[in-house]
Amino acid sequence: MTRSGFVIANLFRKRTRTVLTLLSVIMAFLLFGLLQSVNTIFNAGADFVGATRLFVQARVSFTSPLPISMLPKLEAVPGVARVAYQTWFGGVWQTNTPLIMFSLDPQRYRDVYPEWVMPEEQWQAFIHTRTGMIAGKQLADQYHWKVGEKIPINSNIYPQKNGSKAWIFDLVGVFDGKDEDWKKRTNLAFIQQDYFDEANQFGVKGRENFFILKLADSGRAAQVARTVDTMFENSPDETKTQTEKDFNISFVKQIGDIGLIVRWILFAVFFTLLLVVGNTMAQSVRERIPELAVLKTLGFSDGNVLGFVLAEAFALCLFGGLVGLILASMAGAMVQQATGGQFQLTVDYHVWLIGVLAIVVMSVAVGLLPALRARRLRIVDALAGR
């Protein structure tokens, strides 16, 4: 019998116990996988966002608009390659599904966001259709919007000139992300700033929630941000300029410290698991003391015996952990499908990496004490049942 065969055979000498323990471990890692991926959703400061773009907002709050007259001043700042701007539209689909929707200048936005991919003729159509709208792929798929259709959208902020809040836009394009990370963020829609300025009842013209600066060189982000903020200091339109990444982080932090809650739950889960598996291991070593003594009598070293017990713990955690993580991946994909990509529960390689790490730590934590006990056994005492 090989050593690994020996370990597995030992695990299954009490089948019920091993199966039940495995099931507990599987549940723990299923929860672990799902919670970690929730954590990833809120990890908006992800590196792929990069630092080549700066967000300029009103210092008091991004809900306070900034005047379009800032545009030439921002363009003149050294290190700024291109400036785009956008205004929150307050779009609502049907009765009360809020949409992430901005009005903007299509050409400028396209220059600043090369991450969005759309056929050239659709870009041209967006640039040249006043009532045009483009939607991200996820959004278009979710509501079954097709290019060429007229899409009715309400605004919970802006009525049109005739007092109606029911706007109608021509869907002229559907964009996607350039890679996996950006594809996940295509749940938004854009309309033309010129049309919006002209058609809204308040006569709100040229007021922007954000200016987005594309930098010639990301190394100068801090310097450019300082220059911009100094330029508008002590005016009613004081600015706050930060990298896109920082903006995203603060945006997500507004929702609350999700990470904290997740950490508390994971702590509870793993503490419990530690006890469950630890108890199983301790019990199985206790029952086998005479056998372990026989092994030592046969010439297996103390280290060998320690290795056997640790290997058992590792096998339990590894098998249970992997199955749990696989289940989590499948459950995550199901949630994603069911919500049309609005809720991205991806158990990706980050989660797997942390999961495997957790498996190793767990194995050592539950296996070490029983393994040390097995190593310390003195043959005479153990055989005598002392």
Place this chain on the structure above:
Amino acid sequence: MLRQALAITGIGIRSLPARWAPSLVIVVGLAGVVAVFTALLAMSTGFVSTLKATGRSDAAIILRGGSDAELNSAFDRDSTDLIKEEPGIATGADGKPLASAELMVIAELVRKDDVRHGANITLRGVEPAGLALRPQLRIIGGRTFTPGLRELIVGRGVLQQFQGAAIGDVVRMRGSEWKVVGTFAAGDAHDSEMWTDINVARSTFGRSGSSSVLAALDGPDGLARLKSGVAAEPRLSLDVLREQDYFGGQTKQFRQTIGFLAGVVTVIMALGAVFAALNSMYAAVATRSKEIATLRALGFGGSPVVMSVMTEALLLAVGGGVLGALIAYALFNNFSVSTLGQNFTQVVFNFKVTPQLVARGLVIAVVIGMIGGFMPALRAARLPVTTSLREQ
């Protein structure tokens, strides 16, 4: 039979300390499930109770039609004056309509545990009637703002969670400096706001009108009269809501999200705990197999054995449940957090561990205990007496 059951259960429980490790697994497992369940729902309960406490039933909030939240709502000065003349609004001590035009804008403050990421805080400009309409709001430090001056009073929740909002601090907004002169407590969502005079807010933020009007209702039919009055006025397109309903309506999404999270987490953790409990109870039965076989040989029946094993599992489960509830209470009751509310601003609220939540947690513990005890109990009752006695 009951006597037999009691006797066996007694023996079992007295031998618990001798096999404490597997028993502890049940207790800790259940404590984990109940603590997580209770804590998550305590968060939801706290948020709901904060918002529910905010609205009065005898006041109405008037927003521009279809705007859902004060943040999206706006009307000009003329409309504001027109609204106050509508029927159904109570008259104040000064003979004028008891109504407050309010301007809601957003300012950013930095959380105490952060260094630079700003969070949205409601800045509410109110008319003098605004204070009269919220009798629950009292100044707990400093004084109230002086109309016409750039002065702020700050809610207790803002003071607790955010930097730079204590009395004497200066908040910079739109190129001007605002002095914090007082703090207030209302025991509701207003604790997450900063207040000032509406006219100062208007001039600083370049807004001429207001976001909403809060009006005291004149008698039980006041709301109906106000609604029909507003509907009959062609110059106005407005939503009139009972203040309590307006705030109560803002809790739905949060409740659903947390409820879903609590449901998924609890179900998965509970399954894990069931497997652990089964494991422990099988182990307990195995350790006691000789003893049980002896009892059976002496003439004890099968059902008392089942009952004793079940009782043991239930006791351990309930013990774990109580422990979990205590942990949730100790760690999270009145734990203060904040999240984004309907107005896209922070709502500060406290976790609330209520007796109902604890009761629900204990029900979960009992159910898990029953499932975890049942199969092992059956096995105990079916132990073949002779082989068990012969075993070493």
